Amino acid sequence: MALAALDLEINRGEVFGLLGPNGSGKTTFIRLLSGYLLPTAGRLEICGSDAVEQSLQARRKIGYVPEAAPVYGFMRVREFLAFMARLRGMEGRAVHDAVDRVIAALALEAVADKPARTLSRGYRQRTAIAQALVHDPELLILDEPVNGLDPRQIIEIRGLIRDLAGRHTVLMSSHVLGEVARTADRVGILLDGRLRGVRAMADTPDLEAWFLSLA
Amino acid sequence: MKLLGVLLRKELLATFGSPVGYTVAAVFLLVLGYTFSLTLFATKVANLIYIFHQMYVLTILLVPALTMRAFAEERRNDTLELLLTAPVGEVWIVLAKFLAVYGLVLAMYCGAMVYVGVLEAYGAPDWGPIASGSLALVCHAALIVAIGLLMSSLTENQVVAAALTLGASLMLWFADSVAYLLPPPFDVVVLNLSLIGHFRPMVTGSVFVSDIGYFVSGTLLALFLTTRRLVER
Numbered sequence: 001m002a003l004a005a006l007d008l009e010i011n012r013g014e015v016f017g018l019l020g021p022n023g024s025g026k027t028t029f030i031r032l033l034s035g036y037l038l039p040t041a042g043r044l045e046i047c048g049s050d051a052v053e054q055s056l057q058a059r060r061k062i063g064y065v066p067e068a069a070p071v072y073g074f075m076r077v078r079e080f081l082a083f084m085a086r087l088r089g090m091e092g093r094a095v096h097d098a099v100d101r102v103i104a105a106l107a108l109e110a111v112a113d114k115p116a117r118t119l120s121r122g123y124r125q126r127t128a129i130a131q132a133l134v135h136d137p138e139l140l141i142l143d144e145p146v147n148g149l150d151p152r153q154i155i156e157i158r159g160l161i162r163d164l165a166g167r168h169t170v171l172m173s174s175h176v177l178g179e180v181a182r183t184a185d186r187v188g189i190l191l192d193g194r195l196r197g198v199r200a201m202a203d204t205p206d207l208e209a210w211f212l213s214l215a
Numbered sequence: 216m217k218l219l220g221v222l223l224r225k226e227l228l229a230t231f232g233s234p235v236g237y238t239v240a241a242v243f244l245l246v247l248g249y250t251f252s253l254t255l256f257a258t259k260v261a262n263l264i265y266i267f268h269q270m271y272v273l274t275i276l277l278v279p280a281l282t283m284r285a286f287a288e289e290r291r292n293d294t295l296e297l298l299l300t301a302p303v304g305e306v307w308i309v310l311a312k313f314l315a316v317y318g319l320v321l322a323m324y325c326g327a328m329v330y331v332g333v334l335e336a337y338g339a340p341d342w343g344p345i346a347s348g349s350l351a352l353v354c355h356a357a358l359i360v361a362i363g364l365l366m367s368s369l370t371e372n373q374v375v376a377a378a379l380t381l382g383a384s385l386m387l388w389f390a391d392s393v394a395y396l397l398p399p400p401f402d403v404v405v406l407n408l409s410l411i412g413h414f415r416p417m418v419t420g421s422v423f424v425s426d427i428g429y430f431v432s433g434t435l436l437a438l439f440l441t442t443r444r445l446v447e448r
Contacts, residue, residue, distance in 0.1 A: 023419070031296075034296075034300040035297050035299070035300050035448065036299055036300050037448060038448070056302045056303075057302075058303060059300060059302040060302040062299045062300065064296075064297075066293050066296045066297070067293075068292075070292055070293035070294045070296065070297055071294070072225070072229070072294060073292075074228060074229055074232040074233070075225075075228065083224075083225055084222065084297070084301070086217075086221040087218070087221055087222070087298075087301045087303055088301060088302060089218075089302065100241075113328070131297070203304040
């Protein structure tokens with residue numbers, strides 16, 4: 001079993017950081033929340049909808065950015081964002097308005113009409129986040145959002161995640177302590193598929209020491 | 216249905232945005248034109264039975280190149296995660312991919328219909344076998360495309376997907392040969408699985424509900440199994 005004894009409630013509007021080493025079960029947990037995997041036991045609720053029994057309803061409330069930040073390379077960025085908006089049930093003028101909104105919010109103007117396969121790693125990550133935000137979801141799930149980015153891009157994505165707090169609930173996973181410390185309001189530590197502790201960052205002056213005490 | 220339209224548009228963009236579809240269509244029409252000319256000059260008979268058999272074989276050989284990327288590529292590029300976490304039923308994803316590839320194969324077939332015009336212009340073809348043969352090809356293509364999608368859903372390697380599709384199609388093609396080696400009642404069961412056994416009567420002008428039922432039920436079964444595969448992740 002990849003995950004066990006995981007009892008966690010994420011508050012509306014907060015940025016929750018899920019911290020753990022590689023192979024600790026972070027991606028499995030995130031894939032369960034996103035609906036990509038189905039739990040073999042237990043219960044998952046997304047903003048009031050059961051993730052298994054009301055799967056489609058739950059998925060409408062989620063924006064999900066997988067670790068690889070996948071995009072359809074044969075589409076232009078604007079076209080890709082419009083496709084993802086329509087896939088989430090948006091229609092007509094609302095699609096164009098939503099696409100324009102996320103292009104502006106993520107500073108994608110320079111690449112909006114370029115094929116997605118030509119994007120740099122940084123723009124690709126921003127495009128992946130834009131597709132997750134295009135339908136204005138209640139919960140945004142980010143799996144290792146700064147993996148493979150250069151320092152400037154990391155700072156930009158970190159700022160972006162902080163900006164999203166309040167309007168969206170954000171769950172992000174990372175294996176980098178400093179990243180979670182700088183971005184999250186609360187942090188949970190996942191080790192060997194078990195949630196070993198949850199704390200507010202404000203009450204955790206030394207995240208590294210706390211992590212080592214649990215590991 | 217709106218979601219099907221959204222997904223189908225994306226699949227058509229992917230299909231016609233890649234050189235694979237054009238290459239397969241070009242090879243298909245080139246080989247068929249060559250065979251048609253040879254057959255017509257050699258036999259001087261105004262029928263398309265031989266051409267329909269050629270199209271049957273070419274469909275088995277070429278369709279794996281069209282279906283192999285359907286799910287395998289999405290899985291390899293992680294875009295399948297985007298599709299499966301969107302609020303859309305898996306059946307629509309499968310149907311959109313099926314319709315896109317099937318549409319391309321039917322378009323290739325339409326290109327081959329120019330031969331009907333040639334026969335009509337210079338001879339007096341029997342329209343019955345041409346109509347039933349066309350129906351046989353339409354049914355045959357649906358089954359091979361559906362098998363291709365099923366195989367593509369099983370792996371993230373496109374070459375493996377193509378090889379599995381080709382293998383499964385050839386096994387069905389030669390099922391009647393295997394049937395002769397089996398004792399009753401297994402021989403009848405295996406004989407009824409034969410692809411060519413259900414194709415041949417239609418292409419020569421005999422349309423049986425059982426033959427159409429074979430292709431339709433086989434197609435639906437393969438699409439159902441593909442959907443289940445996606446649901447099971």
